[in-house]
Amino acid sequence: MFYQLIEEETFKMSRIGKLPIPIPAGVTITVSPENLVTVKGKLGELYQQVDPKITIVVEGTDLIVKRNSEAQDDRAKHGLYRSLLSNMVKGVNEGYTITQELVGVGYKASAKDQLLELSLGYSHNIVLELPKEVKVETTAERGKNNMIILKSNDKQLIGQVAAKIRSLRKPEPYKGKGIRFLGEEIKKKAGKSASSQ
Numbered sequence: 001m002f003y004q005l006i007e008e009e010t011f012k013m014s015r016i017g018k019l020p021i022p023i024p025a026g027v028t029i030t031v032s033p034e035n036l037v038t039v040k041g042k043l044g045e046l047y048q049q050v051d052p053k054i055t056i057v058v059e060g061t062d063l064i065v066k067r068n069s070e071a072q073d074d075r076a077k078h079g080l081y082r083s084l085l086s087n088m089v090k091g092v093n094e095g096y097t098i099t100q101e102l103v104g105v106g107y108k109a110s111a112k113d114q115l116l117e118l119s120l121g122y123s124h125n126i127v128l129e130l131p132k133e134v135k136v137e138t139t140a141e142r143g144k145n146n147m148i149i150l151k152s153n154d155k156q157l158i159g160q161v162a163a164k165i166r167s168l169r170k171p172e173p174y175k176g177k178g179i180r181f182l183g184e185e186i187k188k189k190a191g192k193s194a195s196s197q
Contacts, residue, residue: 015079016079016082016083017065017067017075017078017079017081017082018078019082020059020062020063020064021062021063021064021065021082021085021086021089022061022062022089023058023061023062023063023089024041024089024093026041026042026093027039027040027041027089027092027093028040028041029058029063029089031056031057031058034049035049035050035051035052035054035056036048036049036050037049037050037056037085037088039085039088039089039091039092040092041089041091041092041093041153042092042093043091043092043093043094043095043153044091044092044133044153045092046088046091046092046153046154048081048084048085048088050081051077051081053067053068053069053074053077054066054067054068054074054077054078054081055067055068056081056085063085063089065078065081065082065085066078087155087156088155090155091152091153091154091155092153095151095152095153096151096152096153096154096155096158097149097150097151098149098150098158098159098162098181099147099148099149099150099181099182100147100148100149100150100162100165100166100179100180100181100182101145101146101147101148101179101180101181101182102118102120102145102146102147102148102179103145103171103176103177103178103179103180104120104121104169104177104178106119106121107119107120107121107145107146107169107177107179108140108146109138109140109146109147109148110138110140111136111137111138111148114129114130114131114132114134114136115127115128115129115130116128116129116130116136116138116148116165118165118168118169120168120169120179121169121177126168128164128165130150130161131157131161133152133153133154133157134150134151134152134154134157134158134161135150135151135152136148136149136150136151137149137151147182148165148179150162162181165179166178166179166180166181171184171186173186173187173188173189174188174189175188176188
């Protein structure tokens with residue numbers, strides 16, 4: 001059963017790998033002899049070193065990812081690199097945005113340049129220096145929870161930064177206080193008083 005699941009997942013990845021990646025207007029892609037892929041667009045420039053067993057070809061307005069064998073490892077890499085390159089193309093053309101919500105009395109966030117200062121109910125404020133590739137804004141509207149808005153052309157990096165911020169005060173399961181992604185639903189547990197009734 002376990003190996004069957006692995007084979008099914010690998011098959012899905014290889015099917016993804018066969019899909020061409022449309023190259024939007026304004027995006028240029030170059031592939032070096034060392035298989036380093038450079039993607040440039042209006043929102044910046046990204047790089048990805050690709051395994052030599054995977055071939056990257058620009059055909060007209062499509063980016064094609066090909067594998068050199070049918071080995072299981074190569075089929076998995078086929079889908080992986082196709083997904084990574086697709087994310088890069090979207091990143092330099094449209095960008096990625098992640099919005100997080102601070103739920104809790106007195107929980108606040110403020111940003112200046114690459115510094116994010118958080119008040120999360122600890123004895124001291126937490127200051128994070130974010131990578132220059134990630135832009136950060138905060139909102140503080142009266143009667144609403146504070147928001148943290150992250151923007152970047154790098155999907156992997158913005159995801160890592162958002163996960164780091166969330167880890168500083170994960171939503172607790174009773175009242176849901178903490179840092180959550182906008183729209184994220186927290187499964188709440190019943191407290192002791194509810195269970196004793």
